[in-house]
Each structure stands twice: as structure tokens, then as C-alpha cells.
Amino acid sequence: MKKLNITTETYDVGNGFRIEVVQEGNLFEAWIYHKDYGIKTLMFGAEDTKENFMQLVETGLDEEME
Numbered sequence: 214m215k216k217l218n219i220t221t222e223t224y225d226v227g228n229g230f231r232i233e234v235v236q237e238g239n240l241f242e243a244w245i246y247h248k249d250y251g252i253k254t255l256m257f258g259a260e261d262t263k264e265n266f267m268q269l270v271e272t273g274l275d276e277e278m279e
Contacts, residue, residue: 230278232256232270241266245277 220236233244233253240260246253256277259266 226274226278228278232274234267234270236263243270 218237222234222236224232224234226232229247229249231246231248233246235242235244239262240258241263242258243256243266244253245256254277256270256273259269261269
């Protein structure tokens with residue numbers, strides 16, 4: 214088994230929803246899930262700066278929570 218250099222940050226976005234942002238270099242993925250359910254869904258991924266990626270996550274958050 215080989216340890217990877219991947220960073221995951223979890224954000225509470227309200228109403229029990231959480232977003233995990235996974236970073237490997239300048240590649241990012243955003244995953245959304247509800248803390249009371251066992252389903253995690255990929256919102257999207259992109260090669261970008263963290264600042265720009267987080268703005269994209271915030272912009273699409275309401276639609277993804279529905």
C-alpha cells in the first residue's frame with residue numbers, strides 16, 4: 214500500500230449537508246453528502262486554483278443540495 218499526497222477538507226454548509234473538497238496538486242473535486250445518510254455524490258472536479266474552485270462550489274451549492 215502506498216500513501217498518497219491528497220488533502221481532504223470538510224465544510225458544514227447547513228441543514229446537515231457537508232462538502233468535502235479533495236485536492237491533489239492543482240486538481241480539485243467537490244463531494245456533497247448529508248451527515249445522516251450514507252450517500253456521497255461528486256458535484257464536479259476541475260484543475261484550477263483553490264480560490265476559484267471554492268467560488269464554483271459556493272455558486273452551485275443550492276442546486277446540489279436540492
